[in-house]
Amino acid sequence: MMTLLHIDSSARQTGSVTRDLSARIADQLSQGGTEVIRRDISAGFPVLSEDWVSANFTPATERTDAQKAILAASDALVEELKAADTIVIGLPIYNFSVPAAVKTWIDLVARAGLTFKYTENGPEGLLTGKRAIIAVASGGTKAGSEIDFATTYMRHFLGFIGITDVSFVSADQMAIDADAALQGANQQIEALAA
């Protein structure tokens, strides 16, 4: 059975372009029997603390109960990523980059030994064999342009943890021509192979 992890990050619960696109992508890619895990990360997570960093760098077998508790939320996010065959992420461009909530999620799922490991040849991603589709929306920033630090960052980060099959559905530059942006995104959704 396929497992699809559907993540949204827009601060907007209503009128959100990325939520609409990500929902339609998740629908299109779910076959009968697909298990869908929903995760709304728009509220973000607490930023990393000294205790969190210390717990993370303590070998798993030596962690105290308090350190295990500190890492529990991160562990849960990593587990659902590991469980997913397909990951759909709604990603607004905020201030030329990803929403801060997405950055807090990234900090929690980048775990040495769980999602990547260090080797003689440098870091190696451990979450291989997965596919990610990212629904992007922006007001004026052109997706993929040199001032778009959101999609380049997401592609790089997901590749770092082993997810190299990453595609984007973009409703970018909505403030310039919303109809054209949405039409383009719809065509990209239709073209997604199941």
Ligand SMILES: Cc1cc2nc3c(=O)[nH]c(=O)nc-3n(C[C@H](O)[C@H](O)[C@H](O)COP(=O)(O)O)c2cc1C
């Ligand atoms: C806090 C904030 C920052 C934004 N920064 C940018 C930006 O840097 N570039 C841009 O093109 N659009 C920017 N926008 C516009 C959003 O990317 C656009 O409204 C998008 O549709 C938001 O996604 P949503 O519809 O899913 O909420 C920003 C919007 C907000 C709320």
